[in-house]
Amino acid sequence: xxxxITFAVLCLLAKPYPGAAQGISNPxxxxxxxxxxxxxxxxxxxxxxxxxxxxxxEAISASExxxxxxxxxxxxxxxxxxxxxxxxxxxxxxxxxxxxxxxYFLRGFNLDHGTDFATFVDAMPVNMRTxxxxxxxxxxxxxxxxxxxxxxxRKGTYYADVGDxxxxxxxxxxxxxxxxxxxxxxxxxxxxFQRGVVVDSVQLGGGDLLFAGELQTFDGPWNDxxxxxRKKSGLLRYSGQVGSGRAHLMVMAYDNKWNSPxxxxxxxxxxxxxxxxxxxDTTVGGETSRFSISGGWSASAFGGSFIGSAYAVDSxxxxxxxxxxxxxxxxxxxxxxxxxxxxxxxxxxSQQWGTGRSxxxxxxxxxxxxxxxxxxxxxxxxxxxxxxREDAVKEGSIGLFASNEFTFxxxxxxxxxxxxxxxDFDVRxxxxxxxxxxxxxxxxxxxxxxxxxxxxxxxLYLSAGQGFHSNDARGTTIRTDPVSGxxxxxxxxLVGSLGGEIGARLFISDRLQAxxxxxxxxxxxxxxxxxxxxxxxxxxxSRRKGxxxxxxxxxxxxxxxxxxxxxxxxRFRDADSAGDRxxxxxxxxxxxxxTFKVDSGWLASxxxxxxxxxxxxxxxxxxxxxxxxxxxxxxREWGRIGAYLDLFNVLNSRDHDVDCFYASRLPGEPxxxxxxxxxxxxxxxxxxxxxxxxx
Numbered sequence: 133x134x135x136x137i138t139f140a141v142l143c144l145l146a147k148p149y150p151g152a153a154q155g156i157s158n159p160x161x162x163x164x165x166x167x168x169x170x171x172x173x174x175x176x177x178x179x180x181x182x183x184x185x186x187x188x189x190e191a192i193s194a195s196e197x198x199x200x201x202x203x204x205x206x207x208x209x210x211x212x213x214x215x216x217x218x219x220x221x222x223x224x225x226x227x228x229x230x231x232x233x234x235x236y237f238l239r240g241f242n243l244d245h246g247t248d249f250a251t252f253v254d255a256m257p258v259n260m261r262t263x264x265x266x267x268x269x270x271x272x273x274x275x276x277x278x279x280x281x282x283x284x285x286r287k288g289t290y291y292a293d294v295g296d297x298x299x300x301x302x303x304x305x306x307x308x309x310x311x312x313x314x315x316x317x318x319x320x321x322x323x324x325f326q327r328g329v330v331v332d333s334v335q336l337g338g339g340d341l342l343f344a345g346e347l348q349t350f351d352g353p354w355n356d357x358x359x360x361x362r363k364k365s366g367l368l369r370y371s372g373q374v375g376s377g378r379a380h381l382m383v384m385a386y387d388n389k390w391n392s393p394x395x396x397x398x399x400x401x402x403x404x405x406x407x408x409x410x411x412x413d414t415t416v417g418g419e420t421s422r423f424s425i426s427g428g429w430s431a432s433a434f435g436g437s438f439i440g441s442a443y444a445v446d447s448x449x450x451x452x453x454x455x456x457x458x459x460x461x462x463x464x465x466x467x468x469x470x471x472x473x474x475x476x477x478x479x480x481x482s483q484q485w486g487t488g489r490s491x492x493x494x495x496x497x498x499x500x501x502x503x504x505x506x507x508x509x510x511x512x513x514x515x516x517x518x519x520x521r522e523d524a525v526k527e528g529s530i531g532l533f534a535s536n537e538f539t540f541x542x543x544x545x546x547x548x549x550x551x552x553x554x555x556d557f558d559v560r561x562x563x564x565x566x567x568x569x570x571x572x573x574x575x576x577x578x579x580x581x582x583x584x585x586x587x588x589x590x591x592l593y594l595s596a597g598q599g600f601h602s603n604d605a606r607g608t609t610i611r612t613d614p615v616s617g618x619x620x621x622x623x624x625x626l627v628g629s630l631g632g633e634i635g636a637r638l639f640i641s642d643r644l645q646a647x648x649x650x651x652x653x654x655x656x657x658x659x660x661x662x663x664x665x666x667x668x669x670x671x672x673x674s675r676r677k678g679x680x681x682x683x684x685x686x687x688x689x690x691x692x693x694x695x696x697x698x699x700x701x702x703r704f705r706d707a708d709s710a711g712d713r714x715x716x717x718x719x720x721x722x723x724x725x726x727t728f729k730v731d732s733g734w735l736a737s738x739x740x741x742x743x744x745x746x747x748x749x750x751x752x753x754x755x756x757x758x759x760x761x762x763x764x765x766x767x768r769e770w771g772r773i774g775a776y777l778d779l780f781n782v783l784n785s786r787d788h789d790v791d792c793f794y795a796s797r798l799p800g801e802p803x804x805x806x807x808x809x810x811x812x813x814x815x816x817x818x819x820x821x822x823x824x825x826x827x
Contacts, residue, residue: 194635377431
């Protein structure tokens, strides 16, 4: 714990005294106000932020919303990836070690680690395409929650400015330019959890410099493997007035190492071979890093409003896993290593014109992934055994879009958008030269909404749109299966989707609002690249439909709460004797929370998340039992000092983060293995105590 206290104190002392090295501020161009500001002196005055903002007249569907800094900081967060659970109906779980990207579920999709849900930090895409572990890999462990100013989410295929991976929706985290108060905080908790974080901003050279840093370690509750998490994150963001607008430049850095308590077979626990907190292979784990530089400028320019940004990211992953044990290789075992080393570059620009009745927006985004090395290797206790495949890939894309929002009168408006995307793939297969090649594909997507406002607090939406996700580039050029050596079929580079919804939004002042949506989504095919097999796996066309509802209450500056319910019916659309259920498709998700503060400084919040039973096999004969997870926070603030106690899994539930059904082989079992449920149990009840100082 000493190193975390030292870390916080040093960062606190690094803050300049008022007036030191800050330059002269320009009172005519004040810094952009953050999403959350100081509490007003008048206790009856409400600062309208996040979900309290009135989106009636602004939103183009019922399935979009804003989350502010205050809401983010009021909720206990077990893992950084849990930030996405602010998206109504989205479930973030973990089936492996804490350093691995989360497993996500939304609208009847097992999104794996991010396929079909696009995530951005400012303009930087987080999803990794043609990735060593899985298409759309979304690792949010580099995020420092205290530095997030706002989260904007949009579910569905109805938004022209978002392309790849966005069939179920997208989320965009906005990093703050300034902090109303700096924060230095240290946390200690169960199972060796330790964390130190500092975030603050200062005026410097006529602009604002925000800095943040985080250190974290964690051993975990597992019997025979210590996670030994060693996580380091940091960011610097400089912003200020440039010309008629505001510009920023940001550098982010992240490095992490960990051991992985992976999912385990149910029969091993029932036979007493291991406990539910045990492991079959204790030598799995990983190491990852991410470094980025990005910048942007937004201004009143070119006769309207202009937004432009660019980024460069250096990312690497070295991951060891073992899910089947002795099924494929009874001598060395089935442990494998996945490697991903890349640099990616991109930009995003848009221009908006018009006021009053008609508003036009046009834009473009481009991305180029220079994947120096992406590979799959057989290993034993992290030592090399054989190379399955190793490739270098260059993948580029360009997207163009245009949209128009037209207001007919104070009751009726429309939104129409069109988007064009082109992808180019160049695969150089180092171990299987016959799988080298080039490919390209393009797709036009049309989107639209009809919005009707029958009364001031109520708006109704009819929305529809086409979307898509890209497939792994290696699947577009493959000729030979790298494991079996047999001929392999190539896959479509871009897989289309078609979605629609009828929705409503009710806003009664900034204290009560509700949303509801009846939606449907069809996917042409769920073709994916299987990272732990080195080949493509063809799935079937699917259809999902469901209903979602959310109620948000802000009774006063002291009390707030929400309830969100999502129900989905998911089926394959073709005829197959295997059945029509989609494995991993969660039908029911319920979440809710309540936050209470009193003027004396005491605060408390609680949150629960429930998801129901879901099929693990197409004929619905094997199911997951579902799960219930409850977290609590209690604390006291004395001026600038605060102390907070977070309790996770308050009910000490032994439910599962995730369940999968497949064959694996343990010692003494037949060569074909045994089909079984493989699960990752919840972390048992745990506590974390945080002490923070605001300055």
